[in-house]
Amino acid sequence: MSRNFQVDESIPPCQDFYKHVCSKVEAAFQLPADRSEWIFAFYDSRERLLCAKKKYFRLLTEGYEPHTPRAKPLKDFYLACMNEKASAAEERQMVSEKTKEIQALADGAAVADYAQKHIDAADGAILSFFTDADLDNPAQFDAGIVADLRTLPEKSYYENKLVTDDYQVLAADFFKALQLDNPDKRARDLIDLEKKISQLYPIPADFRKRWTERRYLDRKEWTKKYSHLRLERFLSRVPNNTRLRDLVPETLD
Numbered sequence: 001m002s003r004n005f006q007v008d009e010s011i012p013p014c015q016d017f018y019k020h021v022c023s024k025v026e027a028a029f030q031l032p033a034d035r036s037e038w039i040f041a042f043y044d045s046r047e048r049l050l051c052a053k054k055k056y057f058r059l060l061t062e063g064y065e066p067h068t069p070r071a072k073p074l075k076d077f078y079l080a081c082m083n084e085k086a087s088a089a090e091e092r093q094m095v096s097e098k099t100k101e102i103q104a105l106a107d108g109a110a111v112a113d114y115a116q117k118h119i120d121a122a123d124g125a126i127l128s129f130f131t132d133a134d135l136d137n138p139a140q141f142d143a144g145i146v147a148d149l150r151t152l153p154e155k156s157y158y159e160n161k162l163v164t165d166d167y168q169v170l171a172a173d174f175f176k177a178l179q180l181d182n183p184d185k186r187a188r189d190l191i192d193l194e195k196k197i198s199q200l201y202p203i204p205a206d207f208r209k210r211w212t213e214r215r216y217l218d219r220k221e222w223t224k225k226y227s228h229l230r231l232e233r234f235l236s237r238v239p240n241n242t243r244l245r246d247l248v249p250e251t252l253d
Contacts, residue, residue: 116230143238144245147252155198200250217246
């Protein structure tokens with residue numbers, strides 16, 4: 001996209017320099033239907049880049065073969081994302097596999113084992129780990145584990161009946177899509193569980209404060225305190241000089 005900023009000679013620059021330079025281009029400009037604003041200095045170049053990207057992606061769909069190591073996987077990713085039928089089939093397969101995994105968990109020990117195996121997995125689970133700069137040595141990272149199954153941001157959302165009513169409809173539709181029995185009851189049970197977890201979690205202001213507190217436990221304390229979580233495998237992969245923070249113990253007990 002190129003734009004010709006033709007000055008308006010009828011307006012002296014010393015009288016109104018902005019109108020002298022921009023009045024004609026503004027008068028000729030029409031805001032695109034999919035935009036709410038336009039800043040010439042930024043959006044013109046952004047639009048040129050967008051057009052170039054669209055042209056490149058169109059070439060990929062027409063059989064163009066990239067030549068660089070970085071561009072080759074980009075083509076695979078793009079074509080995979082644009083293949084809606086294949087994506088839908090893959091989603092159904094993934095959901096089916098995950099449903100079978102979860103339904104096979106017979107007791108609390110199996111759930112704990114499943115959770116610890118997925119702490120550092122891409123798909124996640126009940127437990128997840130975090131890293132943050134060490135409070136005494138910012139050149140080093142701390143690590144920690146939190147448990148969370150909430151869908152909504154924090155507990156005030158669960159106290160709003162309008163929100164939970166809408167959420168229950170969505171959750172029931174989700175279970176129906178999975179073709180599971182009693183979808184409405186499952187939705188209610190899910191929300192009840194999330195409500196209980198939300199009551200354990202600190203509110204955002206308190207949570208921010210905890211990030212500044214030295215809530216450290218050594219490995220022996222961590223393993224003993226949370227023996228029911230079977231964290232040995234995960235902790236064995238954390239460097240020995242990494243300090244462990246017990247950020248939200250309420251959800252791990």
